Amino acid sequence: MREIKVPVTRIEGHGLITVELNRAGKVSKARFHVTEGRGFERFCQGRTLWEMPAITARTCGICPVSHLLCSAKAGDAILAVRPPRAADKLRRLMNLGQYVQSHALSFFHLSSPDLLLGWDSDPAKRNVFGLAATNPQLALDGIRLRAYGQEIIAALGERRVHPAWAVPGGVHAPFTAEARDRLAAKLPEAMRIATDALALYEQGMAGWGEEIASFGDFPSLFMSLVGENGVWEHHDGRIRLVDAERRIVADNLDPARYFEYIGEAVEGWSYLKFPYFQERGYPDGVYRVGPLARLNCCDHIGTPLADAAVARFRATADGKAVTSSFHYHWARLIEIVAALERVKIYFDDPEILSPRVRAEAGINEREGVGVHEAPRGTLFHHYGVDEGGVIEKVNLIVSTGHNNLAMNHTVTQIAHHYLDGQKITEGLLNRMEGGIRAYDPCLSCSVHAVGQMPLKVVLLGSDGNVLDEKVRTA
């Protein structure tokens, strides 16, 4: 038996793919391992509720806004308050800025070198610098678009990374007309970049047929929050699951009761847990989250340019769910357009300048769940506190974790498709990484937990038969 190890680069965090080949040189198994360990669920214990947004924001340097906002929502639940309307809008505005910056980073900086320079191009040049050499305008556009998203975040939270701005009950400080006007002036350019990138992707698709068909194109469930009347939602709403036919499998689920329908399995070869939809069991309950899932789950986006793009997106699947994970890229670009259209709506809304942005309250519930759509997918923060507000229990279910099973399906599919015999080329390995990169996973976020985990050890013979199996429960 031979084993090929592929360190995964150009993602957030540290991961590894292993592919096991049998004696005939055929792929016997492919797995995506997350090789870092953290400890947030443990070391948050003993801290106060009011610090949690800033602590959990430190889970990651790319997704701090997502954790910040989700944590503040869990805090709202424990204070038993509804933040003032302006605070809700400002939180949403910051999240839209986060979508723009995170999606732009994923597409322009991390993934577009593969798409535009070619999967088999020289790896030394297959990066954002190589892109800048061959298509300087696109590279510059990517940097500008990401900077715009970060500017929205900084205008609200005073800094681009790790703003400590959302708090239980609302936000720390109101928005200013000066910041709004400054950002509004730059919005048309950001929109121009986003629509150009979307057009570029839609034109390029014809050339990526093989990758689209093999980068995790399989039937699965999709899960996301949706708003009222099935509208695309990114900060609130209820949970919906659809299947590969885009039939609604479950709808209007209370996000705070996630533990009643989401299970978490653990495998010994990854620090990342494997969530699944309980009704379908493990591992059949595999579902995907994130941009692809949000576009498959929602009925409509609610803004014209994004809705037109979603219509084109759905037409490729005859109205069924778009099932290739390759199209996470497409969904991401559509969401940037959607985010910028919504940003415009908020900029035109005078209520975002209201000084009433915080509901003050003490500890009114001992437990609270915050749910939120991070750029990478649905994020849950579940806290338990004592009477004084000191954290006793933390459970974080992070976007990348939901996609764990799907990412493993994807690497297996790619391995089967491209590693057919003895010829192992750099381009093939890059496709395996690319399959993971399509999910834009954030591994630093995903493995926020540490501790005694249930462990399953499987001993396999070279013929693939299970020789022995031991399970250690938590």
Add this chain to the structure above:
Amino acid sequence: MINLRIDDTPVQAEPGQTILVAARGVGIRIPTLCQVDALSPVGACRLCLVEIRNWNGRLVPACATPAQEGLDVVAHSEKLTILRRTILELLFAERNHICAFCVSSGHCELQDLATELGMDHVTFPYRFPFLPVDATHPKFGLDHNRCVLCGRCVRACSEVEGAYTWGFSGRGVATLVEADLGDPWGASKTCTACGKCVQACPVGALFEKGKATAEQVKRPEILAEVTERRPRV
């Protein structure tokens, strides 16, 4: 008047004034942490150490040493900077001072001192003690992880409020400030919930509940404002 020299500057002081007050009078800043106006000096933190040339280079705390005739005081030198920075590093290494999510970040005397004294890293191994947060009081919280044992809360409570709620328990590195005789703060029968201890605290150890990261601004000057307005007896 008493005549002395501080950093080679001739300084005059009133009888009973400390070296620290005399230095401030001529615009010489000496770093302090446990000292706050209106509370009695205790010389606990040693950050205000100065060197007395004509006492064989003896090191004394400026906050607790009276100005004396003919003293030749060194308030700033490379040696003193190293000593002060070492003291500061020990304070940081002793407990869990994590500015990233502290309520007092940006408004913290310990953080400001680290900047002032150029402490860009801690050379001692961190102890990472496991210390609790007391959030039992309805208005305020106490985080032992951030306490530097300056005793400003203890003195504010006894000398200004007169409640004598706060005291120290334990010895050395195991010392903790505690309410009454170790009761949870929320169960204290002596605490008047006046909040003077919170305002006196130089760091994020004592805080107002509901304040999130970087939101806790302290006003230790209220202690002097309160006492100055009191009728003299």
